[in-house]
Amino acid sequence: MTPPCKPDVLDCLVIGGGPAGLTAALYLARYKRSVTVFDAGRSRAEWIPKSHNYPGFPSGISGRELLLLLRKQSSSYSISLINARVDGLDRNGEFFEARFAGGTARARTVLLATGIVDVEPAIEGHDEAVHLGLIRYCPVCDGFEAADKRIGVYGAGSGAVHKAKFLRSYSREVALVPSADDALDEHDLRASGIKLVCAGSGLRIEQRGIVISCSEGDVAVDVLYPALGCKAGSILATRLGARSHDTGCLDVDAHQQTTVPGIYAAGDVVSDLHQIAVGTGHAAIAATHIHKTLPPNPR
Numbered sequence: 001m002t003p004p005c006k007p008d009v010l011d012c013l014v015i016g017g018g019p020a021g022l023t024a025a026l027y028l029a030r031y032k033r034s035v036t037v038f039d040a041g042r043s044r045a046e047w048i049p050k051s052h053n054y055p056g057f058p059s060g061i062s063g064r065e066l067l068l069l070l071r072k073q074s075s076s077y078s079i080s081l082i083n084a085r086v087d088g089l090d091r092n093g094e095f096f097e098a099r100f101a102g103g104t105a106r107a108r109t110v111l112l113a114t115g116i117v118d119v120e121p122a123i124e125g126h127d128e129a130v131h132l133g134l135i136r137y138c139p140v141c142d143g144f145e146a147a148d149k150r151i152g153v154y155g156a157g158s159g160a161v162h163k164a165k166f167l168r169s170y171s172r173e174v175a176l177v178p179s180a181d182d183a184l185d186e187h188d189l190r191a192s193g194i195k196l197v198c199a200g201s202g203l204r205i206e207q208r209g210i211v212i213s214c215s216e217g218d219v220a221v222d223v224l225y226p227a228l229g230c231k232a233g234s235i236l237a238t239r240l241g242a243r244s245h246d247t248g249c250l251d252v253d254a255h256q257q258t259t260v261p262g263i264y265a266a267g268d269v270v271s272d273l274h275q276i277a278v279g280t281g282h283a284a285i286a287a288t289h290i291h292k293t294l295p296p297n298p299r
């Protein structure tokens, strides 16, 4: 069968093909809107060994498997999925124009679901350790699975302290390993039951877990949560004037529209609560508002 012709101007261009972007595309396609998804192929979901907090999967589901299912679901609709990074976004009259290595694409609206990129610790074998669940990035996601383990939090500033305090709900043995010379409130940490370990001069992976080498001797933890921050993928929108918070996340209204009319955002690029359920919720809200604001599309 000949595929339907793609219109010159799309109803929506989705940038980012993680859970948020794919969900938005699915909703838009089901509203009979023309939609193309551009994806640079670095979804954080790819890193999830097994998620136990995404509803509907009582035995858990790996991030890869979930993405495969979402892609499969998208493929039953007329959604174009292009494996390419969007390098620039411009406004051209009433349309938006996205530039990528293969050319340009025009759309009436844009939905940014570009996620974030975590700052990773310098540790040999990092990727394998994430897949094994030795290094974890999301206490909200998998703190439950770290219950009663020896937990280390490696990072700086209030972000690391908050993470360590949050993890105390799961374990009595939570250690904070400062990654930088930080003026930490030792009294507060002690009162919260958090052990302050030497500034991490070196991290390595061993059979007994992650080992932090200190001048006073090695300290081993079963699980390490880096708290080194992240970079939000908001630049395509902020270059067009969209407002962002000091975290880098995009400022959106109740419909997930950024401060630039016609540009929407969903998922990690919007919220500090980096969760698949949050991202897919954003996507449903954004896609529905996009559909309602576009010219009607009666059959």
Ligand SMILES: Cc1cc2nc3c(=O)[nH]c(=O)nc-3n(C[C@H](O)[C@H](O)[C@H](O)COP(=O)(O)OP(=O)(O)OC[C@H]3O[C@@H](n4cnc5c(N)ncnc54)[C@H](O)[C@@H]3O)c2cc1C
Pocket: 015, 016, 017, 018, 019, 020, 021, 038, 039, 040, 041, 042, 043, 044, 045, 046, 047, 048, 049, 050, 051, 052, 053, 054, 063, 084, 085, 086, 087, 113, 114, 115, 116, 130, 136, 137, 138, 141, 142, 233, 236, 266, 267, 268, 269, 274, 275, 276, 277, 279
């Ligand atoms: C180790 C780990 C475990 C986790 N466990 C869980 C869990 O158990 N439960 C849970 O709910 N969440 C979990 N998360 C968080 C979850 O992965 C994210 O919240 C989710 O992936 C966010 O979805 P998203 O679509 O917003 O962004 P992403 O999934 O990160 O997708 C963004 C996509 O946009 C692409 N992109 C970026 N810029 C461009 C561009 N310019 N052009 C084209 N494409 C672009 C990226 O390459 C990427 O593919 C975990 C995360 C990690 C790292």
